[in-house]
Amino acid sequence: MILKSQVEWALHCCTILAGLPNGRYLSTKALAEFHGVPKEYLSKALQSLSQAKLVDSTLGPSGGYRLSRPAAEISFLDVVEAVEGKERTFVCNNIRTNNPCRPKSYCEAGPCAIARIMWEADEAWRASLRSVTLAALIQTLEKEIPVTLWQSSSEWVLNRAG
Amino acid sequence: MILKSQVEWALHCCTILAGLPNGRYLSTKALAEFHGVPKEYLSKALQSLSQAKLVDSTLGPSGGYRLSRPAAEISFLDVVEAVEGKERTFVCNNIRTNNPCRPKSYCEAGPCAIARIMWEADEAWRASLRSVTLAALIQTLEKEIPVTLWQSSSEWVLNRAG
């Protein structure tokens, strides 16, 4: 059980978009080039972000994507769920109903106890992702990344932003 | 990203094994029949449990599996990791190194900040799974499952246990 690489790409793209000056857009092409990933496939991830309303898009030359709201109001969970979907990571197939001793008429009261425990863990995972915003990530990155690299990257992006 | 169905099967099988009288074994065949799942494929899941030393196995007629230690000392995480592996659910491909502004000689200090946050959530998931034992599960099930069904299932299993 491994998350799609699109999750990683989407998070990195959101990080870049969060650094854009207000109102500017950045294209799929620029994002793909910056991260060294295939443009056509990255495009699918960005479309997922768009459908989840995490980003706005605009057409034409100088078109592209920007965050649809402040980075402080977008969590890791928002991005992960936009790409992976909101379904739980554990699916209960209710195999308890295959118990040969179970009366045909018997109707289970609620979800299987095993599923409930697995779903609780799933929720713990989501709660952790929900607790971190893109703004918090950027704050961390600003401390960690050398100033020169940070600045040159900003310039690179700005040169390509519509 | 969805867990293998073998995880569900393994958890249900461990539940049954936890209910066995001390020293008795239950075969793959019986476990497969009880849960209505394919015997040959379930066998792979049980082999995973065996390799992880969560269960002991014995050969020959009246052979099968039993828990290798008390149910109170086996957590959901033990079972999940036995089947799914211990690898983290988020893989960092370090695409930050593709940044066109990054000097060729530049050496990253530590893991990517994005990966660290994803791994923290992964750890929250594992911590939740680690906190629940098979013994706790059984305690819950004893309350939820009708006594008649509980007893008839016990008998069914006991009739087939070596």
Next chain:
DNA sequence: CAAATAAGGATAAATAATATCCGTATTGGG
């Protein structure tokens, strides 16, 4: 009007999950 873009459908390739089959070694019961 031309070039660049997002969006989305169709398709292909690669990988992982699900499943079956078979041979081997081991064990308990007759």
Next chain:
DNA sequence: CCCAATACGGATATTATTTATCCTTATTTG
């Protein structure tokens, strides 16, 4: 001692998912 039942592991097949590419359409900027 022999036979049947078993765990184990390897090989293979089938299906679903992930990864990726290609192409068409509508839209927008200059």
